[in-house]
Amino acid sequence: MALFVLWDIDHTLIENAGVSKEIYAAAFTALSGREPTEPARTEGRTDRLIMGDMFARDGLPVPDWRSIEAALAEAGEARLDQLRRRGAALSGAHEALKAASARSGWVSSVLTGNIAANARVKLAAFGLDSLLDLPVGAYGADAELRPELVSVARARVQRLRGVPADVPTVLVGDTPRDVEAALTTGSGIVAVASGIHSPEELAAAGASEVLPGLSDTKRVLDVLESFAGR
Structure with a gap:
């Protein structure tokens, strides 16, 4: 789906x-x-x-x-x-992105507070940029508040890729602001405790799915797949 x-x-x-x-x-x-x-x-x-x-x-x-x-x-x-x-791709990031990009009917992009130029720099530094459809993402220049970025990305993917408006959207992120952006826009959320916020903090923010990170590719893809059927 x-x-x-x-x-x-x-x-x-x-x-x-x-x-x-x-x-x-x-x-x-x-x-x-x-x-x-x-x-x-x-x-x-x-x-x-x-x-x-x-x-x-x-x-x-x-x-x-x-x-x-x-x-x-x-x-x-x-x-x-x-x-x-000094930096690094986090464990499982490359594998998760590659698996998501290979799923039929899925469009995989970014929702980030970074401006587009710096998002590309950060992803390209570790060979992740080619695994994402960056033109349909949403970036820090597009809006002040993170929830507003969701509608920006949805409009872009509909206009540029012909994705129907009723296709489910799911965010993957490590902060309560990612959770808030998902919950206030009717999106799914997969919270990952790979930043400074604990699983308990992310769950308290409202995330129903909290993973320790992206290292278990099958688990990540299974959770994402569960949103496709909702």
């Missing part, structure tokens, strides 16, 4: 080893001329919110979005080699 699967990136598919926060800090410095007083607060937030919050906490006006996005993209591209050296 048909299914639209949207994967989070950081701490779901990859470990960025602190490179993400370095990207935000570098973009902030490029735009403000000084280092931020505190590191970026991420945990499932979009780049629009993350960068706006950094400027607000430092008492600075928020630059226009086009300038922010350009600074983020430049900082991300400059740290590709660092990401490859």
Whole structure:
């Protein structure tokens, strides 16, 4: 049966080893001329919110979005080699994506707070980009709040791939914000405790399916398949 699967990136598919926060800090410095007083607060937030919050906490006006996005993209591209050296694809990520991409009728993409350019950098660093239909995903430039990204991705997959509107959508992510985005948009959610949030926290947020990670490919695919029949 048909299914639209949207994967989070950081701490779901990859470990960025602190490179993400370095990207935000570098973009902030490029735009403000000084280092931020505190590191970026991420945990499932979009780049629009993350960068706006950094400027607000430092008492600075928020630059226009086009300038922010350009600074983020430049900082991300400059740290590709660092990401490859220090980061890693999480256990089972490649296998899970490959298996999902091979399922007839499934479209597999991303729903991430990262801007599209940096999402591609992070995925390409570990050879995951070719296993996802990136043009139909939703990214941190598309909206401020994560639930709003779901409708963006649904509109894209319907327009670009002809997927009917009634095809189930399921999110895979590691934070309560991923769970919230799924529950408030009528999507399925597979929560993975591969980030900083425990299985108990993810279940308390409302996730009915919580996995320790993606290492058990069969289990991941079986859970995703269960949403296709709903």
